[in-house]
Amino acid sequence: MEKPVEAHAEVDSVEVNSRKRKKPLDSDVEMKDCTTNEDSVDISPPKKPQYPPISAASATGKSERRKIPVPAHRYTPLKENWLKIYTPVVEQLKLQVRFNIKTRNVELRTCKSTTEIGALQRGADFVRAFTLGFDIDDSLALLRLEELYLETFDVTDVKPLKGDHLGRAVGRLAGRNGKTKFTIENVTKTRIVLADTKIHLLGSFQNIKTARRAICNLILGSPPSKIYGKLRTIASRTSESF
Numbered sequence: 001m002e003k004p005v006e007a008h009a010e011v012d013s014v015e016v017n018s019r020k021r022k023k024p025l026d027s028d029v030e031m032k033d034c035t036t037n038e039d040s041v042d043i044s045p046p047k048k049p050q051y052p053p054i055s056a057a058s059a060t061g062k063s064e065r066r067k068i069p070v071p072a073h074r075y076t077p078l079k080e081n082w083l084k085i086y087t088p089v090v091e092q093l094k095l096q097v098r099f100n101i102k103t104r105n106v107e108l109r110t111c112k113s114t115t116e117i118g119a120l121q122r123g124a125d126f127v128r129a130f131t132l133g134f135d136i137d138d139s140l141a142l143l144r145l146e147e148l149y150l151e152t153f154d155v156t157d158v159k160p161l162k163g164d165h166l167g168r169a170v171g172r173l174a175g176r177n178g179k180t181k182f183t184i185e186n187v188t189k190t191r192i193v194l195a196d197t198k199i200h201l202l203g204s205f206q207n208i209k210t211a212r213r214a215i216c217n218l219i220l221g222s223p224p225s226k227i228y229g230k231l232r233t234i235a236s237r238t239s240e241s242f
Helices: 056-060 072-080 082-091 119-132 136-144 164-174 176-188 205-219 224-241
Strands: 065-069 096-100 105-109 149-154 191-195 198-203
Touching (some): 065 119, 072 119, 082 096, 082 119, 082 136, 119 136, 119 149, 149 205, 164 176, 164 191, 164 205, 176 191, 176 205, 176 224, 198 205, 205 224
Antiparallel strands (some): 065 105, 096 105
């Protein structure tokens, strides 16, 4: 008998490309020395750049100006105290100042000798404080001390009063012979100017806040005796803090 012939299936070989990346051989990898020399590393902090001082005129590129209008009732005090106004502005702040007769303004201007950038603003605040009615010595404090400010508000901003009610409110602020006004000034270490219905305050931020609160309570109708009690408490707390 003949043996059956086994049929072998011929399978074509198909090349399959693998998507996996081949791992590099150890011989292909170049090993580098990661060790560094500690002596060659500079760990000292960088030096700060030093710039020469500049003047206010060179910082802005041109001279700046300020104009402060002078009310009619302050012309005579301005003439009498002009030397006291002129001297600190020119010698201390290194500004140029003049009084323009036509426009009735005090004009300030920076120049080449002006070294402080904020000198023009301080000089304008000084002249403005004098034109508002403050004494010349109190206004000079704006040049000597840095944390002093000016604040202005109207009585009608607190409460819309008219006629006799407005006059009585202003009278409560001043007090008899100015007693209430002087008490608020001494306790809060501020200076107050009452100009009709306008109220001007000069002092530090916290002191102006305390004085403004007392003045607003008087405008709203609080009796002066109650204000004195609150001011006495504030004065005792201030003395204890020192």
